[in-house]
Amino acid sequence: xxxxxxxxxxxxxxxxxxxxxxxxxxxxxxxxxxxxxxxxxxxxxxxxxxxxxxxxxxxxxxxxxxxxxxxxxxxxxxxxxxxxxxxxxxxxxxxxxxxxxxxxxxxxxxxxxxxxxxxxxxxxxxxxxxxxxxxxxxxxxxxxxxxxxxxxxxxxxxx
Numbered sequence: 001x002x003x004x005x006x007x008x009x010x011x012x013x014x015x016x017x018x019x020x021x022x023x024x025x026x027x028x029x030x031x032x033x034x035x036x037x038x039x040x041x042x043x044x045x046x047x048x049x050x051x052x053x054x055x056x057x058x059x060x061x062x063x064x065x066x067x068x069x070x071x072x073x074x075x076x077x078x079x080x081x082x083x084x085x086x087x088x089x090x091x092x093x094x095x096x097x098x099x100x101x102x103x104x105x106x107x108x109x110x111x112x113x114x115x116x117x118x119x120x121x122x123x124x125x126x127x128x129x130x131x132x133x134x135x136x137x138x139x140x141x142x143x144x145x146x147x148x149x150x151x152x153x154x155x156x157x158x159x
Contacts, residue, residue, distance in 0.1 A: 007050075007051065009049065009051070009052050012049035012052070012053075012054055013049060015049075015054060016047040016048065016049050016054050017047075019047040019054060020046060020047045023046075023047075024068065024070050024099055024103075025099075025103045026068050026070065026097075026099040026100070026101070026102030026103035026106075027046070027056060027068050027102065029102055029103055029106040030057070030066075030068065030097075030102045030106050030109055030110070031046055031057070032106070033106050033107070033109075033110045034057065034066075034110060034113070038110075039110060039113055039114060039117070040114055040117055040118075042059050042061055042062060042117065043059060043060070043061065044057045044058065044059045044066070045057070045058050045059075045060075046058075050065075050087060050092070051086060051087065051090070053083050053086070053087065055067065055087070055092075056068050058092075062093070062117065062120075062121065063091050063092050063093060064092070064093050064094075064095065064116075064117075065087060065092050065093065065094045065095070066094075066095050066096075066097070066113065067080075067084075067094060067095070067096045067097070068096075068097055068098075068099050068102050069096055069097065069098055069099060070098075070099035093120075095112070095113060095116055097109050097112070
């Protein structure tokens with residue numbers, strides 16, 4: 001079941017701060033592109049404590065966790081699976097990307113995130129109703145299509 005405000009261990013706050021100060025190059029690049037509601041109007045937080053874990057990036061509105069898997073994850077695959085399953089039990093969905101992709105092609109990672117959102121949510125904060133000005137401008141740019149983010153369902157999982 002989704003929770004609006006997942007609980008967390010208070011002792012993780014300081015650890016999350018340290019992780020933010022020591023971000024990987026891929027995390028820095030991705031954060032530059034997703035902070036301040038740049039992804040379809042959704043707010044992401046970085047190094048967010050949830051339960052007994054810290055998530056690289058988290059959007060509360062979507063219950064969406066984004067994890068950047070660098071070389072440190074090579075040695076903790078079992079732990080990552082355990083952590084992900086515990087968080088999925090409370091309704092959080094995971095998107096995982098390799099550090100290399102977020103560092104070298106962060107725009108493509110953002111497009112994959114936007115594609116996942118558009119495939120799994122029918123509306124988002126940036127687009128008003130079909131009669132809205134922004135929607136109509138996008139419709140014109142996409143040759144009359146009602147959805148600027150047409151994708152195949154099979155492409156929805158970037159991993």
